[in-house]
Amino acid sequence: MIRELAADLVDLIFEWGYLGIFLLMTIESSFIPFPSEIVLIPAGYLASNGDMDIGMIMLSALSGSMSGAFVNYYLALLLGRKILRKYGKYFFINGDSLQKMDIYFQKHGHISTFIGRLVPGIRQLISIPAGLARMNLAVFSTYTALGASIWAFILVMLGYFIGENQELIDSYLKQITIAVLIVLVLLASWYIYYQKTKRIE
Template sequence: MGGFTALVGHYGYLGLAVLVLIEGFGVPAPGETAIIIASGFAGHGRLNVFAVGAVAFAAAVTGDSIGYWIGRTGGRRLILRYGRYVRLTEERLARMERFMTRRGPIMVAVARFVEGLRQLNGVVAGATGMPWPRFVTFNAIGAALWVGAWTTGGYLVGDHIPAIEAAAGRYQWYAVAGAVVAVVVWLVLHRVLHRRGPAPDEAGPRRSRAQAE
């Protein structure tokens, strides 16, 4: 254990909260790893697992909310001016903006599980003008799923934290691909059903009225 993650070992809940919080508005801190380590400590009685989950959830939502307001008040120009410090280029921001415009709520929830997107999620949502109630709702859903998954995993297999971190790095893109496939299938089905037009019981009365006229 070293670097930022040592904060969890030395300061417990406070260290966990700081790492998850600052990751939420663009700082490349190991928030995910901090949750796993804190949960592993809980598995050995050093911390309480429910408190770990609650602290991580609150910090995640708060951090992303700070990022949202940075993007909302600072705008695109401010983000691009300082984005290079957190690896946010103009091209990368443009891609995220396009996706956020089309499928914003889905991205807000899913991005929590993707390294890189997780840190910039709130900033981009604010910069693109996503309504605050919609952002905070889907951000909370994503945070709950993310914190729940890593808190449970870290608590149950805390003695194998290095293996968990390695597996997370290998398989996170498979999880993202699965989520993308599910979204695409839903969109295709929605489009097909929309093109079919109204159901027969709805079309019948319309034709009858047209014939009567």
């Protein structure tokens, strides 16, 4: 039901061209759950037919992803602490927890943001703790853009090379998601090992 409604929305927005991709990716990257694959895979297919340009699709997708991420970041930055100071006790969050989060994101915010942008279900939310922790905006932007670009490119290429074969797309998307998660686990493991050896030195 939700996928059908989302598909209808995509059909409507795609009439707006690259602006439609930008708007949908802004929604997808903000606090509103919206699967990016139903936007970028069809866009890749349209590019394979010559109806859209891959470069413009990527630019629109990345711009939208960044806009949505900034919405979450600034909402958390401007309102998050006020809300947590008032209601945080109900979620076992106190001043010490916020201080620990600040310290963590100062040291490891870049890798956390990059990995988070590539994990389904987390990519929209990783901007919130980054904003709460007042993560450096330039670092946040760089690693958000890097992670968002990789994921967008994967989806656009799926649509470009596989087209309308939904069964094959679902199969490949599942395999790619698993492969990406394995790579991220390896990356996180290497990072933890690197940090430990760095402390020893």
